[in-house]
Amino acid sequence: MTGKNRENYNKNYIAYVNSFDPPTQHFKNCFRAFLVGGFICCIGQFIRIVYEKVFGLYGDELAGLVSVTLIFLGTLLTGLGVYDRIGRYAGAGSIVPITGFANSVCSPAIEFKTEGLVYGLAAKMFVVAGPIIVYGVLAGTAVGLIYLFL
Amino acid sequence: MQTIFFNNKPKIVATGTIAGPKESAGVVGRYVDKTLTDDMYGETTYEKAECKMLSYAIAQAIQNAGLTEQDVDLLISGDLLNQIISASFAARDFDFPFLGVYGACSTMAESMAVGAAFVNAGYHKKVVAATGSHFSSAERQYRYPLELGTTRPPQSQWTVTGAGGVLIADMGASNGYPAITAATFGRVVDYGITDVNNMGAAMAPACMDVLLNHLRDTGRKARDYDLIVTGDLGALGSRILKDLTWEKGVDIQPNHVDCGEIVYNVIEDEFQGGSGAGCSALVFNAYIMDKIKKRELNRVLFVATGALLSTVSSGQGESIPCIAHAVVIENEV
Numbered sequence: 001m002t003g004k005n006r007e008n009y010n011k012n013y014i015a016y017v018n019s020f021d022p023p024t025q026h027f028k029n030c031f032r033a034f035l036v037g038g039f040i041c042c043i044g045q046f047i048r049i050v051y052e053k054v055f056g057l058y059g060d061e062l063a064g065l066v067s068v069t070l071i072f073l074g075t076l077l078t079g080l081g082v083y084d085r086i087g088r089y090a091g092a093g094s095i096v097p098i099t100g101f102a103n104s105v106c107s108p109a110i111e112f113k114t115e116g117l118v119y120g121l122a123a124k125m126f127v128v129a130g131p132i133i134v135y136g137v138l139a140g141t142a143v144g145l146i147y148l149f150l
Numbered sequence: 151m152q153t154i155f156f157n158n159k160p161k162i163v164a165t166g167t168i169a170g171p172k173e174s175a176g177v178v179g180r181y182v183d184k185t186l187t188d189d190m191y192g193e194t195t196y197e198k199a200e201c202k203m204l205s206y207a208i209a210q211a212i213q214n215a216g217l218t219e220q221d222v223d224l225l226i227s228g229d230l231l232n233q234i235i236s237a238s239f240a241a242r243d244f245d246f247p248f249l250g251v252y253g254a255c256s257t258m259a260e261s262m263a264v265g266a267a268f269v270n271a272g273y274h275k276k277v278v279a280a281t282g283s284h285f286s287s288a289e290r291q292y293r294y295p296l297e298l299g300t301t302r303p304p305q306s307q308w309t310v311t312g313a314g315g316v317l318i319a320d321m322g323a324s325n326g327y328p329a330i331t332a333a334t335f336g337r338v339v340d341y342g343i344t345d346v347n348n349m350g351a352a353m354a355p356a357c358m359d360v361l362l363n364h365l366r367d368t369g370r371k372a373r374d375y376d377l378i379v380t381g382d383l384g385a386l387g388s389r390i391l392k393d394l395t396w397e398k399g400v401d402i403q404p405n406h407v408d409c410g411e412i413v414y415n416v417i418e419d420e421f422q423g424g425s426g427a428g429c430s431a432l433v434f435n436a437y438i439m440d441k442i443k444k445r446e447l448n449r450v451l452f453v454a455t456g457a458l459l460s461t462v463s464s465g466q467g468e469s470i471p472c473i474a475h476a477v478v479i480e481n482e483v
Contacts, residue, residue: 013355016390079297084296110297
């Protein structure tokens with residue numbers, strides 16, 4: 001079987017295989033993501049209040065420190081091998097917050113440590129987060145330009 | 151004619167197997183030579199652990215046969231890592247020649263068939279065929295870092311941590327051992343599947359192809375076999391294989407079992423079951439071979455399947471070419 005026949009045959013086969021796809025449980029996934037994602041944000045808010053009331057911080061300093069704390073927690077939980085378990089349950093709920101970004105930087109760093117501190121850990125650190133940074137900056141620039149001309 | 155017949159009946163004298171913690175909890179746990187509680191196997195990296203497991207399986211197969219290293223003429227082995235490092239690094243520990251093969255997850259059947267051919271032809275008296283895989287090293291090479299908080303799609307399979315080896319020897323007229331009587335080398339088949347998380351669907355057509363060719367060449371029916379064991383199609387892939395063969399007029403439903411489908415007690419995210427070179431190596435050499443040796447099964451067709459992709463090919467949007475090799479193991483009755 002060659003050419004057009006093969007193509008059609010493959011198309012049929014792929015359609016047949018796709019018919020086995022277990023349906024994605026949107027509601028359950030969204031609910032879990034909402035629950036865990038919301039909980040992470042609550043922790044963030046709690047930290048913010050503590051920094052504000054106890055240490056008297058405000059403005060950019062406060063926002064920065066809250067982010068740093070969350071990044072630290074995300075990294076710590078990744079190192080302890082807990083974050084991937086949370087992620088398995090929560091899906092987008094633990095990927096989207098800043099802790100998920102910390103996880104995506106930290107996990108390849110742990111993984112590739114065996115190939116050395118320079119070519120392993122440091123070089124591979126951004127394999128997952130790299131695209132987010134590149135396209136994040138690009139999207140930011142595009143939006144910025146639109147904003148400039150509006 | 152795709153099938154070759156081994157008239158001098160090379161025998162499977164012994165097997166050696168080792169299983170990781172998750173695998174030991176499953177069906178093979180009672181049959182393996184060694185069960186691990188630590189998937190690092192006392193090593194510093196997963197790659198080293200994989201290599202050590204493979205070394206163990208090779209050494210154990212030799213030992214179980216009551217032989218020493220000096221008796222072995224050749225090692226045929228391969229694995230999933232780039233440049234088959236586990237196999238060649240394991241071969242470094244042994245004092246006999248090494249032939250590296252790669253057939254992804256079909257490596258067990260491939261190396262057995264090649265080994266049997268050498269023994270049958272009389273070039274070698276004793277050959278070890280072995281392979282293995284490790285969940286963490288495979289995951290790192292093919293997918294994401296272990297600690298990354300991603301979800302696994304429900305079509306996916308879990309790479310088996312384990313290794314298995316067989317010692318194939320020319321035992322002359324003695325018939326106390328199961329013999330490898332025929333082998334069918336498969337063609338590379340590609341039905342256009344691009345989803346790297348759905349290996350079962352990608353590999354099922356290759357498996358069907360070699361199975362039908364084998365039955366045609368030997369003039370046998372599926373029911374002539376006590377068992378048809380496929381490598382690592384998983385639950386979904388097995389279902390597809392049954393459909394595909396049924397469509398071609400062959401019914402394998404009553405006597406088909408898939409190593410990937412039975413290897414785990416699915417409790418975590420194994421979903422469709424096990425995969426990887428170690429999957430068929432472990433289940434076949436530990437569990438199925440035990441049944442053959444006890445003569446509960448007397449004629450078994452072992453079809454290991456492999457997906458011949460790399461991260462580069464899938465990154466470039468290529469579909470997944472697959473292969474399967476079939477080996478017949480028989481007790482003389």
